Amino acid sequence: MCAQILSTQPYKGTRDFYPDDMRLRNWFFGKIRQTLERAAYEEYNGPMLESLDIYIAKSGEEIANKQTYNFADRGGRMVAIRPEMTPSVARIVAAKMGELNYPLKWFSIPNMYRYERPQHGRLREFWQLNVDIFGCDTYEADLDVIESAISLLLAFGADETMFRVHINNRRFFNDVIAAICQSDAEHARAVSKVIDRKDKVDRESYEKDLRELGLSDAQIAQIDGLYTMDVKSATALCPDSLGSKELVSLFEMLEKTGLDKYCVFDFGIIRGLDYYTGTVFEVFDEAPENNRAMFGGGRYDNLVGMFAKNAKISGVGYGMGDVTLESFLLTHKLVPDLNRGETKVLVTRFEDVPYEKYLEVVNTLRESGVTASIYVGTKKFGKQIDYAAKGHYSHVLIMGASELESGIVKIKNLESREESEVALDALSEYFN
Amino acid sequence: MCAQILSTQPYKGTRDFYPDDMRLRNWFFGKIRQTLERAAYEEYNGPMLESLDIYIAKSGEEIANKQTYNFADRGGRMVAIRPEMTPSVARIVAAKMGELNYPLKWFSIPNMYRYERPQHGRLREFWQLNVDIFGCDTYEADLDVIESAISLLLAFGADETMFRVHINNRRFFNDVIAAICQSDAEHARAVSKVIDRKDKVDRESYEKDLRELGLSDAQIAQIDGLYTMDVKSATALCPDSLGSKELVSLFEMLEKTGLDKYCVFDFGIIRGLDYYTGTVFEVFDEAPENNRAMFGGGRYDNLVGMFAKNAKISGVGYGMGDVTLESFLLTHKLVPDLNRGETKVLVTRFEDVPYEKYLEVVNTLRESGVTASIYVGTKKFGKQIDYAAKGHYSHVLIMGASELESGIVKIKNLESREESEVALDALSEYFN
Numbered sequence: 001m002c003a004q005i006l007s008t009q010p011y012k013g014t015r016d017f018y019p020d021d022m023r024l025r026n027w028f029f030g031k032i033r034q035t036l037e038r039a040a041y042e043e044y045n046g047p048m049l050e051s052l053d054i055y056i057a058k059s060g061e062e063i064a065n066k067q068t069y070n071f072a073d074r075g076g077r078m079v080a081i082r083p084e085m086t087p088s089v090a091r092i093v094a095a096k097m098g099e100l101n102y103p104l105k106w107f108s109i110p111n112m113y114r115y116e117r118p119q120h121g122r123l124r125e126f127w128q129l130n131v132d133i134f135g136c137d138t139y140e141a142d143l144d145v146i147e148s149a150i151s152l153l154l155a156f157g158a159d160e161t162m163f164r165v166h167i168n169n170r171r172f173f174n175d176v177i178a179a180i181c182q183s184d185a186e187h188a189r190a191v192s193k194v195i196d197r198k199d200k201v202d203r204e205s206y207e208k209d210l211r212e213l214g215l216s217d218a219q220i221a222q223i224d225g226l227y228t229m230d231v232k233s234a235t236a237l238c239p240d241s242l243g244s245k246e247l248v249s250l251f252e253m254l255e256k257t258g259l260d261k262y263c264v265f266d267f268g269i270i271r272g273l274d275y276y277t278g279t280v281f282e283v284f285d286e287a288p289e290n291n292r293a294m295f296g297g298g299r300y301d302n303l304v305g306m307f308a309k310n311a312k313i314s315g316v317g318y319g320m321g322d323v324t325l326e327s328f329l330l331t332h333k334l335v336p337d338l339n340r341g342e343t344k345v346l347v348t349r350f351e352d353v354p355y356e357k358y359l360e361v362v363n364t365l366r367e368s369g370v371t372a373s374i375y376v377g378t379k380k381f382g383k384q385i386d387y388a389a390k391g392h393y394s395h396v397l398i399m400g401a402s403e404l405e406s407g408i409v410k411i412k413n414l415e416s417r418e419e420s421e422v423a424l425d426a427l428s429e430y431f432n
Numbered sequence: 433m434c435a436q437i438l439s440t441q442p443y444k445g446t447r448d449f450y451p452d453d454m455r456l457r458n459w460f461f462g463k464i465r466q467t468l469e470r471a472a473y474e475e476y477n478g479p480m481l482e483s484l485d486i487y488i489a490k491s492g493e494e495i496a497n498k499q500t501y502n503f504a505d506r507g508g509r510m511v512a513i514r515p516e517m518t519p520s521v522a523r524i525v526a527a528k529m530g531e532l533n534y535p536l537k538w539f540s541i542p543n544m545y546r547y548e549r550p551q552h553g554r555l556r557e558f559w560q561l562n563v564d565i566f567g568c569d570t571y572e573a574d575l576d577v578i579e580s581a582i583s584l585l586l587a588f589g590a591d592e593t594m595f596r597v598h599i600n601n602r603r604f605f606n607d608v609i610a611a612i613c614q615s616d617a618e619h620a621r622a623v624s625k626v627i628d629r630k631d632k633v634d635r636e637s638y639e640k641d642l643r644e645l646g647l648s649d650a651q652i653a654q655i656d657g658l659y660t661m662d663v664k665s666a667t668a669l670c671p672d673s674l675g676s677k678e679l680v681s682l683f684e685m686l687e688k689t690g691l692d693k694y695c696v697f698d699f700g701i702i703r704g705l706d707y708y709t710g711t712v713f714e715v716f717d718e719a720p721e722n723n724r725a726m727f728g729g730g731r732y733d734n735l736v737g738m739f740a741k742n743a744k745i746s747g748v749g750y751g752m753g754d755v756t757l758e759s760f761l762l763t764h765k766l767v768p769d770l771n772r773g774e775t776k777v778l779v780t781r782f783e784d785v786p787y788e789k790y791l792e793v794v795n796t797l798r799e800s801g802v803t804a805s806i807y808v809g810t811k812k813f814g815k816q817i818d819y820a821a822k823g824h825y826s827h828v829l830i831m832g833a834s835e836l837e838s839g840i841v842k843i844k845n846l847e848s849r850e851e852s853e854v855a856l857d858a859l860s861e862y863f864n
Contacts, residue, residue: 005740006483006486006523006738008526008740010478010479010482010523011479011481011483014478014481016478016479016524016527017476019474021476025477037803038803040776040778043451044449045457046446046448047442047447047448048446048480048545048557049443050442050443051443053438069481069505071501073501074547079443091440091442091448092440092450095440096450101822103808105808113481115506125481135809136809138809140787144805144806144808253787253788253791256791257791257795307440308437309437344472346472355685356688356689360689363689366470366471369470371469372471373576374572376535376565376568376573376576377567377572378570378572387533391472
């Protein structure tokens with residue numbers, strides 16, 4: 001070790017997880033796993049490093065180079081720390097394409113890095129839940145993943161006042177624009193590009209851009225109208241569109257299953273123009289102080305196309321970051337006191353009692369399913385009690401020389417301050 | 433997406449984890465977490481990227497540069513993907529040094545990368561369990577971590593025929609060499625260096641090197657004798673050494689607690705000369721075909737020294753890689769069939785039954801705690817049964833139009849092939 005004193009700060013945009021932080025993460029990742037596994041989603045994972053190529057193939061060289069941590073390995077191969085899971089899972093599916101049991105209901109909670117300026121809700125290192133169904137291209141799969149997202153939030157105790165799933169359909173979007181403009185696909189696409197950027201420009205330039213593409217005031221008003229329409233009125237504008245039919249089927253089913261109270265049709269959900277091909281959705285936090293999209297996803301085609309020519313496996317899914325979820329849970333006070341409720345016993349130690357007697361006691365407790373530790377060390381009793389309190393222990397067990405002789409130990413509940421006397425041979429039943 | 437077809441192979445030395453692989457990992461990491469948490473160890477984690485400095489400070493520039501994946505970020509800061517957890521945990525402890533509740537009983541299961549040639553049991557990406565106690569420098573902490581390592585293996589069903597903990601003490605090692613050589617610390621250290629390399633050179637050059645340092649044949653024979661001695665005879669050679677006392681206390685306690693059957697004194701355990709300062713140990717696989725050290729650890733001083741001048745927090749702990757553990761469990765047939773035993777129901781689907789009826793059924797099952805999924809899609813019944821069998825479902829639920837009308841569905845156990853008829857309103861009790 002050298003004499004230089006190093007910084008104790010974690011690398012910019014990353015976090016250290018002390019036990020209290022980790023307990024929170026384990027709690028919410030545990031709930032996520034439980035909810036998804038209950039619905040027969042299966043967990044997978046892939047490596048943290050991938051060939052840079054796969055991000056270039058998906059997003060283009062500029063974005064891939066800018067957003068990823070990438071470097072040449074000693075063999076001259078360009079590698080990147082994964083900034084997202086989709087290219088990895090596409091590769092993983094493609095590698096065993098012929099052997100897998102479709103439809104796949106898969107999820108993963110990988111850690112990943114994005115090279116960006118750290119800001120509120122966006123860090124360089126984060127964990128992201130990815131939930132996808134591969135190999136089923138009808139609305140049932142869309143429904144299943146949307147239902148899983150709702151179930152996750154409900155599992156944390158959220159209700160319909162706290163979040164809302166905003167749903168649109170990219171096929172419908174394309175078709176309704178073409179119907180309103182009465183134009184061909186190419187022209188409709190140019191119009192779509194303007195609409196996609198609507199929130200990024202002022203109203204005046206938005207209208208100017210549409211007019212330059214030949215749209216009348218009436219057509220612009222018709223497009224405006226879509227943002228406040230319900231799904232029935234909107235889809236009625238192009239009833240023959242496959243997208244309309246998908247939207248209608250999906251909303252019909254949401255209504256029949258009572259999930260409609262968590263969902264709303266929203267023409268404003270586009271999620272970029274290049275990737276998604278059918279249903280798209282974003283889950284919004286309804287808290288006034290935090291009202292924004294927390295996460296989203298949708299249907300995309302040709303997942304494995306960059307790995308297997310002529311193969312086509314479509315998917316539908318979403319990705320949810322840990323930072324966003326944690327902030328949602330904290331905003332809505334959905335995090336219980338994770339340091340309470342569990343029995344955790346500190347066996348305090350006195351020098352005049354042979355250490356192996358404490359080992360016997362602690363093993364008895366552990367074998368009966370109770371979390372327990374001897375105080376490791378030789379501090380005074382008062383210090384040991386402080387340690388127990390600070391370490392979220394629920395009880396301390398006191399066994400000095402006289403308790404050892406009588407075979408009856410003291411157990412103190414640190415919350416209620418009550419003290420009980422318990423025979424050593426009844427210890428394993430005491431907490432059960 | 434571009435037209436170029438990319439490789440589906442994971443990056444060299446890394447692995448993809450398909451659901452079957454992931455189930456195995458989640459099972460063994462779950463058991464590890466449960467066992468350690470039962471003993472009041474708390475989980476922590478840190479970022480995957482760290483400043484390269486901290487590895488240089490610990491291991492020197494050459495090793496740090498050679499063994500880590502490192503690169504300059506856009507701000508010109510040298511960062512590395514963590515190749516081990518010790519420098520991270522040292523930094524994390526140092527950052528809150530004054531606030532933490534010592535002794536810390538901490539563990540972590542981070543993923544990490546080492547830049548080395550992939551070979552049997554050594555990959556570039558791996559997960560490593562790290563267990564440590566910080567802030568207690570007496571034998572009780574050494575005992576606690578060794579006990580935790582034994583408990584982990586026992587929790588998997590291992591017994592004393594399958595593994596053995598080989599224990600030595602670095603203070604004892606130094607003192608007994610000095611006693612045999614009747615020399616000062618500097619000379620003893622030169623001798624120690626030769627002994628440390630014993631297994632890497634042939635016998636002849638080993639003896640030659642010792643003779644050059646002035647050792648007689650009798651002294652060399654005395655050192656040889658240490659390798660077959662028990663702890664009592666060995667420590668009797670330098671009874672006043674603190675290391676001897678630590679060894680004696682530790683083995684006394686192992687004996688009194690019945691853990692001695694898993695442990696053996698082994699003078700051959702050194703674990704390099706620079707890092708460890710007290711107890712050192714390695715856990716060996718006893719399988720004849722795989723008889724080698726699986727993992728190890730020991731006591732080290734001045735953990736936080738490179739982050740906080742004049743501070744001293746000692747630690748004792750070990751690191752265990754996932755690849756090694758998995759290979760141990762497989763060698764000793766300690767992995768149960770993880771695809772059996774759990775109830776997992778596929779609700780098959782017929783087109784003439786409204787989909788929402790299936791959603792009701794699947795939700796009833798999930799609410800009663802059963803893993804369940806509708807078959808997502810519209811394949812024929814036979815294909816759905818194949819899907820269930822291949823997807824490790826234990827049961828299929830059959831509800832066609834007639835079952836829906838009668839309110840009585842069929843449930844088929846895929847293992848026993850038995851079929852039951854169950855009323856829809858009794859479904860939630862059926863599996864409980």
